[in-house]
Amino acid sequence: MEAAASLPLPASRFLSPPPHPTPAAAAAAACCSRRNISCARAAPRALEAPQASRPPPRPSPRRSAVAEVKAAPDPVAALTRFEDVLQTQDCNIILRHYGETRRWDELSKVFGWMQEHDMLNIASYSSYFKYLGLSRNPARALQVYGAIRENPTRIHVSVCNSVLGCLVKNGRFDSSFKLYDEMIREGLSPDLFTYSTLLSGCMKLKQGYTKAMELVNELNSRGFQMDSVILTTLLKVYSKGGLFEKARELLTELEASGFAQDEMPYCILIDGLVKERKIWEAMILFNDMKEKGVKSGKKCVLSMENHGIGFLLMAYNDVQYLVPNNTLSVYYGYAFSIMISALHRGGYREESKQLAKEFEAKNATYDLVMLNTSLRAYCSTNDMESVMIMLRKMDESNISPDAITFNTLTRYFCMAKVYHLAYKTIQDMHTKGHQLNEELCSEIMMQLGEAGFPSEAFSVYNMLRYGKRTVCKSLHEKVLCILVPAGLLKDAYVVVKDNSEFISRRSLGNFARSFMASGNINLINDVMKAVHHSGWRISQFGVEVETPDFWMFKLDIFGKAIQRYIQKPDKKQLLLCLLDWMTGQGYSVDSSSRNLLLRNAQLFGQKQLIAEILSKQQGASRITSQRHQK
């Protein structure tokens, strides 16, 4: 796209090649500002010295076998190679590796191998069920659990918890309660994990509140004291069930017992309120929370040492970040992102943007959700400058955009009529393997066509067409109406060839006429076949002229094709093929084209042959027309 190439693109890695780094980015890169900073680079120098003098420890055979299996293209073959070295706990490490890297196929194969070699223990089952939950495969979990013969394993609390968790995660609440009852009958002694797992199923159920109360009574009667997690889960049950008074009471209880020092319980209630459209109640609670100075509890500043460029080392959930020294207070983004998006949804665009700005002013750390949320707030108030700042932050924090990011940006660029950026965003989204939003892309395809970018419109069409199993039937006609007037007839042919049955007679006619007039002569016969394949008679696309012998039509589509062939006598084979094909389909050339052909037949050196084909054609056509008459 010429125009796009000359326009400045935003300085974002995923919209354009990496620009020269900004000073901040360069400084951050120099100090390894990525997630999971390695100790060697980020830790103070004192830690490095002893390492240098000691020779690197030699890895044990078991450890190197584990590493080798993890890296192997075929884990089962590799496991077999190290069968004598590996112990069950080593195999568990390998099993978890495939779970953490979301390689479900290998995960199941490794588990199967362990099963065959009798190398399963409690931890293997617990981990495997957890990952089956993540990979949305509760049926397999039930199957494997059902096949466990040894009662001590069947009723082991962590095995039971992980199977129940797998069912709950996948919406199988009723079966989780039934299975739980069965487990109790077989002798399970449940613990707090069990109850919080089952309670988290309750919050998604309609009758969840009653069931939750049963469970709370049960755990109390077993003498358990609810810890912060189970209390928080219960808060969610109330909040999801719209029992806000009860939820508030519970939150007060949590505060009193010191379980409300981080934002999580507040987030649950705030989220519950906004989902019930009680935005201002949520806002009041949000402000309360901020006034109380509630922050994320797991975060801490690891080192006050100035790393030379004005950054502090800090950890959040075991991940290390560098944050600027001038960061006054650090909130993690859950509560903010809930409120910002709630205001946005409620139509309070300016308020939503103000909150995003407040977060930006107070914080250095962003995660993907917070970035998406702020990005949307800026997009919907048309604050292009802040949008670009967000994109730069995304690069600097090494955060990869997801489908929500791409769609937000695409929508915004479309709304702002910056179609080349919308196109670029769609392209990046497609390249990164995200599913495109058909409605939005179709809109942009049309806008690109109108703005004079038919090739880009076609490219959007292709991304939709080949990125998805099915597309809306009208999409083909839409792109055809862009390609034909723009003279992109070969592309238009590709569209018609595969989708002629979804295209209206009028558009097919326009396409066929344009192609005969100026399309590639070598494709003329193919185009005829593709158009014929639509189910319409090609003769119906021409200007129909009634003649005394009523089956004669003026066929301007065939006529135009014949004119093209007469201008190129070296394409005589194609002409003869066309005439033969017409005969086979019961078509015949109109009288003026016939005369034209006969007059020029010597050009092809086939005067006799052409005359024969034409007379055969007329005979066949007469029969076809009569058949159509009846």
Add this chain to the structure above:
DNA sequence: ATAGGGTTAG
């Protein structure tokens, strides 16, 4: 040496 709680589009 395993299992439990929170956020984002139209």
